[in-house]
Amino acid sequence: MDKIVSLARRRGFVFPSSEIYGGISGCWDYGPLGIELRRNIKQAWWQSMVRERDDIVGIESSILMHPQVWVTSGHIERMVDPLVECKNCHLRYKADDIQGTRCPSCGGELTEARMFNVMFKTSVGPVEDSASVVYLRPETAQGMFVNFDNVVQSTRRKLPLGIAQQGKSFRNEITTGNFIFRSREFEQMEMEFFVKPGTDEKWFEYWVQERHDWFVKLGIKREHLGLNEHPKEKLAHYAKRCIDVTYLFPHGWAELEGIANRTDYDLKQHSRGSGKTLDFYDDETKEHYTPYVIEPAVGVDRSFLAFMCDAYAEEPDKDETRVVLHFHPALAPIKAAILPLSKKENLVAFARDVYAGIRPHFMVQYDDTQSIGRRYRRQDEVGTPYCVTVDFKSLEDKRVTVRERDSMKQIRIPVAELRKTLEAKLAGEDLYVLPPGGEIWNPEREKKG
Numbered sequence: 001m002d003k004i005v006s007l008a009r010r011r012g013f014v015f016p017s018s019e020i021y022g023g024i025s026g027c028w029d030y031g032p033l034g035i036e037l038r039r040n041i042k043q044a045w046w047q048s049m050v051r052e053r054d055d056i057v058g059i060e061s062s063i064l065m066h067p068q069v070w071v072t073s074g075h076i077e078r079m080v081d082p083l084v085e086c087k088n089c090h091l092r093y094k095a096d097d098i099q100g101t102r103c104p105s106c107g108g109e110l111t112e113a114r115m116f117n118v119m120f121k122t123s124v125g126p127v128e129d130s131a132s133v134v135y136l137r138p139e140t141a142q143g144m145f146v147n148f149d150n151v152v153q154s155t156r157r158k159l160p161l162g163i164a165q166q167g168k169s170f171r172n173e174i175t176t177g178n179f180i181f182r183s184r185e186f187e188q189m190e191m192e193f194f195v196k197p198g199t200d201e202k203w204f205e206y207w208v209q210e211r212h213d214w215f216v217k218l219g220i221k222r223e224h225l226g227l228n229e230h231p232k233e234k235l236a237h238y239a240k241r242c243i244d245v246t247y248l249f250p251h252g253w254a255e256l257e258g259i260a261n262r263t264d265y266d267l268k269q270h271s272r273g274s275g276k277t278l279d280f281y282d283d284e285t286k287e288h289y290t291p292y293v294i295e296p297a298v299g300v301d302r303s304f305l306a307f308m309c310d311a312y313a314e315e316p317d318k319d320e321t322r323v324v325l326h327f328h329p330a331l332a333p334i335k336a337a338i339l340p341l342s343k344k345e346n347l348v349a350f351a352r353d354v355y356a357g358i359r360p361h362f363m364v365q366y367d368d369t370q371s372i373g374r375r376y377r378r379q380d381e382v383g384t385p386y387c388v389t390v391d392f393k394s395l396e397d398k399r400v401t402v403r404e405r406d407s408m409k410q411i412r413i414p415v416a417e418l419r420k421t422l423e424a425k426l427a428g429e430d431l432y433v434l435p436p437g438g439e440i441w442n443p444e445r446e447k448k449g
């Protein structure tokens with residue numbers, strides 16, 4: 001984990017929040033490369049959950065919701081963790097994480113466990129009294145339940161119907177840690193899939209498989225993923241079944257995503273709590289019923305950590321070791337780097353033209369500092385799938401070399417073919433499938449003349 005944390009910070013993926021003031025525990029800031037990776041993860045999720053399906057739509061609900069939502073949903077009463085405090089050093093722990101009766105840090109005596117609600121409270125309006133209390137949402141899911149009827153009426157959809165959302169959630173976790181694995185402010189990607197009662201078990205199995213396979217498609221090694229069913233006594237108050245997709249993080253196997261069968265709990269609760277009936281009228285069977293809900297819920301930050309850990313490799317290269325992030329091209333923060341071989345004016349001008357031609361289409365970076373070898377290393381380290389090198393011969397033959405991050409093999413292709421070639425390679429085409437005027441590049445052969 002230390003290597004990931006150090007790389008993340010050094011190369012501008014993740015910084016501790018408010019670092020110049022000493023940081024704030026459980027909060028993180030994402031740097032220039034981190035924000036690109038986050039956006040790519042969110043985009044890949046949105047693409048597969050919303051854009052490529054005709055049974056799921058998206059929404060974005062507000063973070064502050066009517067406080068009654070959290071009473072009705074059960075979060076006020078049940079989103080509690082047992083907290084113990086060391087009487088000597090005053091460190092606090094979640095009682096479930098402690099083995100024995102002594103403080104793991106100093107060995108001091110621990111207090112009795114007391115229940116602690118992990119929702120952050122704030123107030124709306126200028127008067128801070130009990131009537132103004134609202135909560136920062138601890139999950140995005142309730143935004144989908146309270147909007148169920150709005151979405152059904154406005155879209156005239158039939159079941160099964162999914163409502164998806166991405167957005168920040170907040171939990172005053174007693175213990176945070178393992179870098180961005182557990183934070184107090186984090187982002188979730190959740191989807192509530194409303195189905196006819198009786199079909200819920202089938203859809204539950206379907207979503208467990210789909211979500212597991214999504215990580216595999218984006219490059220996570222199968223052997224680093226697992227499935228873990230929650231025992232009945234550990235289920236959340238709303239769930240009939242829950243299976244976690246787990247990942248082998250550097251600190252061990254842990255939950256990456258949870259898929260829950262939330263039954264009709266939430267819609268029934270909100271029907272009672274609000275007085276507005278949240279059920280579904282099936283035109284075909286002429287029945288009214290309260291749908292069951294299957295919920296795949298995953299954290300952006302936790303996925304970010306899993307994708308980084310899984311992509312990280314140290315590989316021998318000549319006499320050195322190269323550090324590479326083998327990101328899936330869809331996730332890589334930078335898709336290609338344009339690298340002129342030298343800083344000579346005419347070469348830089350040509351390389352800048354190449355850069356300007358590609359930039360509207362992909363996230364590309366221009367870099368003319370240091371030796372070409374060091375620039376390749378720098379791009380490998382942040383997971384850039386392709387490096388495009390512009391050399392003096394490019395001025396004459398209007399061709400550039402394209403180097404692949406994973407194999408380090410190169411091809412030489414006409415600049416006019418660069419955009420199409422990068423597009424094809426990023427979509428998975430083999431490097432050695434060449435465009436017109438392209439060749440497999442072998443610098444050794446070139447030197448020999």
Ligand code: GAP
Pocket residue numbers: 138139140141171173180181182183184185186187188190255256257258295297298299300301302303
């Ligand atoms: N609506 C259901 C729900 O929120 P959850 O298992 O508590 O279920 C879903 O959260 C996902 O959100 C988790 O699998 C994890 O990826 C992410 N998550 C939850 N708490 C987190 C935290 N404190 N920090 C980072 N990610 C978190």
